Amino acid sequence: MKKKLSIKDIAEQLNVSKTTVSFVLNGKASENGVSQAMQRKVLSYIEKVGYRPNKMAQGLRTGKSKTIGMMVEDISDTFFSTIARKFEEILTTKGYKIIYGSTENNTDVTKELIRVFRNHQVDGYIIAPPPGIEEDIKALIEDGVPVIIFDRPLTELDVDSVLVDNYRGAYKATQHLLANGYKNIVMVTLLSEQTQMRERERGYRQCVEEAGGKPAILKIRYHEKKEKAIADIEQYLKNNRKTDAVFFATNYLAENGLEAIANCKLAIADRIGVVVFDDSNWFRLFKPSITAISQPIEAICTEVTNLLMERLEQKKEIAPKAIVLPTNMIIRNSSVPVKKAGRT
Amino acid sequence: MKKKLSIKDIAEQLNVSKTTVSFVLNGKASENGVSQAMQRKVLSYIEKVGYRPNKMAQGLRTGKSKTIGMMVEDISDTFFSTIARKFEEILTTKGYKIIYGSTENNTDVTKELIRVFRNHQVDGYIIAPPPGIEEDIKALIEDGVPVIIFDRPLTELDVDSVLVDNYRGAYKATQHLLANGYKNIVMVTLLSEQTQMRERERGYRQCVEEAGGKPAILKIRYHEKKEKAIADIEQYLKNNRKTDAVFFATNYLAENGLEAIANCKLAIADRIGVVVFDDSNWFRLFKPSITAISQPIEAICTEVTNLLMERLEQKKEIAPKAIVLPTNMIIRNSSVPVKKAGRT
DNA sequence: GTGAAAGCGCTAACAG
DNA sequence: CTGTTAGCGCTTTCAC
Numbered sequence: 166m167k168k169k170l171s172i173k174d175i176a177e178q179l180n181v182s183k184t185t186v187s188f189v190l191n192g193k194a195s196e197n198g199v200s201q202a203m204q205r206k207v208l209s210y211i212e213k214v215g216y217r218p219n220k221m222a223q224g225l226r227t228g229k230s231k232t233i234g235m236m237v238e239d240i241s242d243t244f245f246s247t248i249a250r251k252f253e254e255i256l257t258t259k260g261y262k263i264i265y266g267s268t269e270n271n272t273d274v275t276k277e278l279i280r281v282f283r284n285h286q287v288d289g290y291i292i293a294p295p296p297g298i299e300e301d302i303k304a305l306i307e308d309g310v311p312v313i314i315f316d317r318p319l320t321e322l323d324v325d326s327v328l329v330d331n332y333r334g335a336y337k338a339t340q341h342l343l344a345n346g347y348k349n350i351v352m353v354t355l356l357s358e359q360t361q362m363r364e365r366e367r368g369y370r371q372c373v374e375e376a377g378g379k380p381a382i383l384k385i386r387y388h389e390k391k392e393k394a395i396a397d398i399e400q401y402l403k404n405n406r407k408t409d410a411v412f413f414a415t416n417y418l419a420e421n422g423l424e425a426i427a428n429c430k431l432a433i434a435d436r437i438g439v440v441v442f443d444d445s446n447w448f449r450l451f452k453p454s455i456t457a458i459s460q461p462i463e464a465i466c467t468e469v470t471n472l473l474m475e476r477l478e479q480k481k482e483i484a485p486k487a488i489v490l491p492t493n494m495i496i497r498n499s500s501v502p503v504k505k506a507g508r509t
Numbered sequence: 510m511k512k513k514l515s516i517k518d519i520a521e522q523l524n525v526s527k528t529t530v531s532f533v534l535n536g537k538a539s540e541n542g543v544s545q546a547m548q549r550k551v552l553s554y555i556e557k558v559g560y561r562p563n564k565m566a567q568g569l570r571t572g573k574s575k576t577i578g579m580m581v582e583d584i585s586d587t588f589f590s591t592i593a594r595k596f597e598e599i600l601t602t603k604g605y606k607i608i609y610g611s612t613e614n615n616t617d618v619t620k621e622l623i624r625v626f627r628n629h630q631v632d633g634y635i636i637a638p639p640p641g642i643e644e645d646i647k648a649l650i651e652d653g654v655p656v657i658i659f660d661r662p663l664t665e666l667d668v669d670s671v672l673v674d675n676y677r678g679a680y681k682a683t684q685h686l687l688a689n690g691y692k693n694i695v696m697v698t699l700l701s702e703q704t705q706m707r708e709r710e711r712g713y714r715q716c717v718e719e720a721g722g723k724p725a726i727l728k729i730r731y732h733e734k735k736e737k738a739i740a741d742i743e744q745y746l747k748n749n750r751k752t753d754a755v756f757f758a759t760n761y762l763a764e765n766g767l768e769a770i771a772n773c774k775l776a777i778a779d780r781i782g783v784v785v786f787d788d789s790n791w792f793r794l795f796k797p798s799i800t801a802i803s804q805p806i807e808a809i810c811t812e813v814t815n816l817l818m819e820r821l822e823q824k825k826e827i828a829p830k831a832i833v834l835p836t837n838m839i840i841r842n843s844s845v846p847v848k849k850a851g852r853t
Numbered sequence: 854g855t856g857a858a859a860g861c862g863c864t865a866a867c868a869g
Numbered sequence: 870c871t872g873t874t875a876g877c878g879c880t881t882t883c884a885c
Contacts (some may be wrong), residue, residue: 171862182872187864197865198870220628221568222862225877230565232608232629239594246590250583253611262629264576264608267597284564285576285606423794447791450767515878526856531880541881542854566878569861 170216179210186211190218224286233473234282235265236275237293237316244416244443244460245293251466252291259474261288270359270387272297279305289473294319296358311476313469317361318487325476327468327488331361331442334458334492335368338412338440341456341494343376345501347410347438353398353422354414356384365414365442381408391421398425402437410438410500416445419455439499453498461490514560523554530555534562568630577817578626579609580619581637581660587760588787588804589637595810596635603818605632614703614731616641623649633817638663640702655820657813661705669820671812671832675705675786678802678836679712682756682784685800685838687720689845691754691782697742697766698758700728709758709786725752735765742769746781754782754844760789763799783843797842805834 172190176183181203188194189207210216224230233256237245253263264285266278275295282290289311294302299322305312306324314326335352342350352369355362370380383401385394398421402408411426413419419441423433431437434453441448444459468488475483516534520527525547532538533551554560568574577600581589597607608629610622619639626634633655638646643666649656650668658670679696686694696713699706714724727745729738742765746752755770757763763785767777775781778797785792788803812832819827 172864173862176872183863184865184872184874185870188871191864193865200870203870217624217628219569219630219862221565221574221630222877223864224565225563225569225861225879226863226865228877240597241587241591241594243585243587243590246587246593247585249590249609250585250611253584253609257610262608262610262625264606265593265597266601266606267594280561281606284561286563286565420790420794427794427796445791446764447789450764450771451794452771452796516880517878520856527879528856528881529854532855535880537881544854547854563878566861567880569863569877570879570881572861 169219170214172216172218175207175211175214175216179207181207228286229288230286231260232262232264232285232287233289233291234278234285234287235263235291236268236278236282237265238270238295239267240265241267242417243445244462247462248466251462252470255466255470256473268293268295270295270357276301289313289477291315291469291473293317296360311473313472313476315465315469317359320360323485325472325485325487327465327472327490328361329460329465329490329492331364331492332368332371334442334494335365335412335414336372337368337492337494338442338456338458339369339372341496342410342412342438342440342500343372343378345438347500348378349381349405349407350378350410350412350438351381351383351401351405351408352412352414353383353385353418355418356386362414369412381405385418385421394418394421395425395428398422399428402426402429402431408437410440413439413441416441416443419445423451423455433499435502438502444495448495449497451499456497456500457495459493459495461493464490513563514558516560516562519551519555519558519560523551525551572630573632574630575604576606576608576629576631577633577635578622578629578631579607579635580612580622580626581609582614582639583611584609585611587789588806591806592810595806596814599810599814612637612639614639614701620645633657633821635659635813635817637661640704655817657817657820659809659813661703664704667829669816669829669831671809671816671834672705673804673809673834673836675708675836676712676715678786678838679709679756679758680716681712681836681838682786682800682802683713683716685840686754686756686782686784686844687716687722689782691844692722693725693749693751694722694754694756694782695725695727695745695749695752696756696758697727697729697762699762700730706758713756725749729762729765738762738765739769739772742766743772746770746773746775752781754784757783757785760785760787767795767799777843779846782846788839792839793841795843800841800844801839803837803839805837808834 172183172186176186185199186207188197188199189204194204240246240249256263268275272295275298279301291313293316294314299319302312303322312324314324318328354366373380411422413422426437433439439455441455441457444457448455448457516527516530520530529543530551532541532543533548538548584590584593600607612619616639619642623645635657637660638658643663646656647666656668658668662672698710717724755766757766777783783799785799785801788801792799792801
């Protein structure tokens with residue numbers, strides 16, 4: 166077992182003090198008047214023996230762990246894992262590591278997660294918050310810990326946040342369906358208090374009502390069994406034969422909904438239009454390919470990390486920013502009847 | 510800013526020594542003869558003020574960080590993110606957090622990742638290793654750090670590992686295609702040294718040769734541009750009109766390959782059979798639905814974490830175990846010609 | 854049964 | 870310009 170060497174060893178070997186080594190290590194050598202020659206000597210020796218400072222000791226001393234705590238609903242969800250990858254990419258270049266936790270969109274789980282992260286002394290938080298977590302986040306902020314919220318807003322809390330315009334995204338999706346001649350659009354969404362879901366619903370409602378229609382909404386419970394979800398959607402479709410388009414509020418719902426549509430033997434596009442909120446790599450391969458509202462993942466990540474770094478580096482008070490990004494509609498064939506426009 | 514309290518504060522408030530509090534905290538109270546009354550007193554006070562020990566200090570003292578370093582090729586890949594979620598679920602119950610890093614299947618990136626993880630004093634490693642990392646892993650093991658390898662073998666290194674029988678999975682896939690009457694099967698795989706890919710290739714070759722055919726393999730570069738990958742596969746299909754089935758070595762290749770097949774207007778199942786290594790939630794929704802070789806993700810995760818916990822808890826030497834799990838073929842419609850059996 | 858004290862590896866104020 | 874030293878918060882040996 167190769168003995169891990171400490172700053173003390175380095176200092177002894179070099180016949181200098183720990184301070185000098187520490188200064189060099191932290192780039193404070195010049196400002197503390199360590200000679201260039203000495204700096205080079207230390208640096209090259211460190212390089213040679215492959216010394217790396219112990220983060221634990223550093224963390225204990227400085228109160229900084231150089232890790233960021235990321236909390237999302239479920240890290241296995243494509244949307245979040247793609248984001249996790251981007252965060253990693255960006256934060257790594259800044260010398261940070263990420264520790265993650267899945268909230269399951271559950272307040273208690275999240276509270277516990279925050280506690281654990283605090284114990285680990287994470288330097289900052291990136292959170293897609295579940296409902297009812299306002300108080301805990303507020304406490305964090307009051308303690309001066311950088312927190313960036315994304316994906317879901319936290320109303321009544323002044324905090325840095327990066328969101329997507331769910332309302333407009335849903336509105337545009339609905340509008341697009343109406344423009345393509347679909348008259349009876351049902352929105353399939355989650356039975357959930359999540360604000361972003363409510364916003365999507367609001368966008369849909371608004372658009373339908375403006376067009377003089379009446380909204381039809383089917384809600385599925387969050388962790389509903391796949392079979393039950395499919396059966397429910399199927400049932401709805403059978404009881405409402407006039408329905409000629411479906412707007413799925415999430416990717417995950419579409420997974421079940423598309424199966425339900427297949428079971429009902431309804432021809433997508435011609436007999437029933439389909440638009441999904443959140444894109445998937447696979448959608449372009451479906452026949453017909455599936456129209457989707459895609460979130461600007463790249464932009465979300467850079468905005469979040471920018472805000473975070475700002476907080477991390479800034480010492481002076483800065484007012485929280487709320488950034489809202491537009492969605493992007495990717496029109497494919499599922500929302501365009503063949504008679505009017507597309508090929509399947 | 511709420512002052513974070515330390516064990517010293519607790520001790521002072523309670524008029525006992527830090528030692529006593531520490532013993533209670535670590536469940537070593539009874540064995541060190543702290544009275545029941547005192548234990549209850551400490552516990553209830555701690556509960557009341559919400560004290561939680563500082564992991565950094567604990568880590569510095571004990572050399573344990575209670576975090577596990579997970580390194581996979583790319584955390585945004587569904588396979589790995591699903592696994593990450595499961596790891597999290599299991600390790601959380603044991604009091605561990607996970608810090609992750611994406612290797613990009615690159616040796617240097619991985620080396621650096623290992624260094625960073627070491628600095629962070631992670632207690633154990635879960636690694637899907639890139640080629641050429643043997644030496645570094647060996648060094649880790651010699652230092653007595655628990656390391657569990659998964660997904661890809663590290664030949665010539667005696668280390669705990671959990672793998673899937675890629676050879677047999679590929680063999681079975683090929684056999685299944687042959688059994689369904691497909692004669693000219695091409696395997697589309699990655700131009701890669703990764704052992705698991707080589708094993709899949711070997712399984713395919715073996716099966717084709719046993720049947721008296723001659724293997725046909727199309728290799729795509731790893732981070733190839735999507736358009737180029739699609740064009741290459743398309744080209745192959747056009748130049749080899751006799752090809753009547755495709756075996757995709759990964760999910761990711763299938764994404765492009767299915768598009769190529771669509772571009773060539775070849776009817777999946779009837780004109781061209783398709784099997785994919787690695788399942789996707791979306792495959793059952795394709796028309797026709799896509800036959801896949803699925804990896805036992807649940808089992809992989811429990812085996813990996815079991816091995817890890819064993820190493821973490823055990824003090825005595827134990828011989829490394831190599832666990833190989835079987836794959837599971839999910840026969841859907843893409844590999845069964847309609848004339849013979851299925852519906853689309 | 855309980856407490857004092859050493860020390861994990863590091864940073865940074867303060868001496869020299 | 871460089872070194873000495875005092876902790877950061879915790880665990881654990883050893884003495885009372």
